[in-house]
Amino acid sequence: MKTLFVLASAALAMTAVTAQAKTFVYCSEASPEGFDPAPYTAGGTFDASAHPIFNRLTEFKKGTTEVEPGLAESWEVSEDGTEYTFKLRQGVKWHSNETFTPTRDFNADDVIFSYDRQGNAENPWHQYIPGITYEYYTSMAMPDLIKSVEKIDDYTVKFTLNQPEAPFLANIAMPFASIVSKEYADALDAAGTREDLNNLPIGTGPFKFVAYQKDAVIRYTKNTEYWGTPAIIDDLIFAITPDAAVRLQKLKAGECHLMPYPAPADIEAIRTDPNLTLEEQAGLNVGYLAYNTTQAPFDNPVVRKALNMAIDKNAIVDAVFQGAALPAKNPIPPTMWSYNDAVEDDAYDPEAAKAMLEEAGVTDLSMKIWAMPVQRPYMPNARRTAELMQEDLAQVGVEVEIISYEWGEYLAKSMEAGRDGAVMLGWTGDNGDPDNFLSVLLSCDSAGEGGANRAFWCNEEFSALLKDAKVTADPAERTALYEQAQVIFKEQAPWFTIAHSTQYVPMSNKVSGFKMSPLGDFTFETVDIAE
């Protein structure tokens, strides 16, 4: 370890001498849980591990959710959509560190190893740290989906699936599917230091890991042998700064170049600061209020629609999001392909709503609205939102009681069958595929125990469309199916769709080339800093 430090300090000292050396400092929000991307789920962890250090077979094109070749140069899909044959990129170099120098380039063995260790409980690396689990691999249904991963030759790998799965290429571009080095794992095994797979990562990505001081600083250096376009900056530093106000002060003082998640109240000040630039983008998320569609009178779509019409959505966007959101009419955000813009939102019309409720025979209705106790990317203040809904619904004679639980409890209780009341919650996309919103949140399959369909809404026609779309390879056909599904969603109104919140990234004026990711990732191989 010490030699590593000496080497790295020498490297830093040398870069300090050469005037061109560029060090980019990112004031990150949270400490990474570890550097092996597979066992973790937090975005902040992936920003520190999967994105700078590793690559995947497929990658999301920077700034989009489009899938492009990564470590796989090309692929072929069988007629029935169950066999994917990947041609792997040749000449991809692994990083090296103090204890490990690779003797070979990336190849098929690494791919097999990276998947097998997650999916196969018998793999000796499955539990290389006691208690480790692969939550993304499991929750993306990979164990049920992947039948086998075979090596055809050193640079060809074949995945056989149990059923066709259109979002598969997007799924394997996700951080959990990062490719790790089999040779490094073998070396660690021999040395008896297996945890170092998680502590001293070796990848193929644009930056090499240098050191991590817990809860303080992560250091990376440019991978000069990178197979893709190499990074422009020479050194990348994450200065871990949990508090949003302090991050902003650091940015203003020039102690870092870019920060994530500014406090909503600071946005205006950032916008007017002549030394800062504020980039913004519609987030790949949705905030919603899910009715319990299995309980009367909320099992009646007319009642749900009436309630939706009684709530002033724009007032919520103005007051709670301070304008930093788009009012939502569909369950998926407008930045996502297949968004159906032809769908018309239920107009805010308390009079009509009242009439509809009366017609449906609903009088003196009282209901509960659940408000999350925490701030989420899709909802800055659930309590305030619930209060606005309460006022609006009182106008049409519906009495609302607002309830809340501690976050863990909230997540669990809101999924209990027979839940009393409508639940506020939201979702942030994992891979840019509409299936990742619609199937996870609204299908019949996810309406049961352990699912995430908190409206318990099971519409056969809607679910059939999703199932068809999932096994259809043609994007145009899939788009048509999802567009149709959104029409059914709007007619049936299992949710009151609240908003798609805007993401903001403040940065120094000196920074150029940063590409905001719709998935909320922070990656730095394209950034440059002016001296």
Next chain:
Amino acid sequence: MVRLILSKLLYLVPTFLGITIIAFSFVRILPGDPVLLMAGERGVTPERHAELSAQLGYDKSVVLQYFDFLWRLLQGDLGHSLVTKKPVMDEFLALFPATVELGLCAILLATLIGVPVGVLAAIKRGSWFDQVSMTTALVGFSMPIFWWGLLLIIFFSGILGWTPVSGRISLMYYFPDVTGFMLIDSLLSGQSGAFTSAVRHLILPSVVLATIPLAVIARQTRSAMLEVMGEDYVRTARAKGMPSRRVIGVHALRNAMIPVITTIGLQVGVLMAGAILTETIFSWPGIGKWMIDSIARRDYPVVQSGLLLVAALVMIVNLLVDLTYGLINPRIRNK
């Protein structure tokens, strides 16, 4: 003296056992569990929940879990973090020096300023100095740490640019952890400017963390001094014509120090509580922030073992304080 130490040590055993129970139950009383929080909005099937709970060892009865925890503790095993999967002891040792460094600076600052201010206020009772300093102390005592820290950052780092905003040292310095204490390591590194940078980074967090203890110490010193100065022996000393400096410095102060030292000792607990907020604001990689993160994630092993370590630390400091009485006051020593 040996007897005193032994009797104090004996007290520690039941206290420590009590703390293990509190530390163990505290995190389990909180609603929510680590598996649910990890799953987030996505949810988790009951089967998967049971499987994960079993893997983490939380499917057993709470009593069994407690004895398991105790048994491992006796073997020196504090368990692994559920989140980072690293041994709790390793994480603690990596972060502890940062907290100690900050805590020591804060308590030094609080004592070096608090005691003289308290003494002076007592001597000049009713003067403008007394009134101003004690009012300031009251304000300091009521200061919301989070707001105060942010205010200082905005003023001194943002507007004046005198101090760095946060962190332990400028990012341009990079050297291995030898002791974990940045002031020492920066000197050992031999890099010019590193030590100065470390000191500059310590100023604001130390001031913020010292604020409440400083106020308490100043007020306590003042009232202890006033009490002692009304005693017969002080009056006698004065009547004998002893110089005022000697009366105050030797006769009064020494006796007034007993409650003051107790107060300083008790401030260690206050410091640990203050460290949680101070460390979060100043991005200080210490155990205060570590504990808060772990509570939020229901990282049971870290919370229970972390609490235990912190409690043990407070106990040891209090023991040392008790022993200091013996050094200052022969009557306690010989009891």
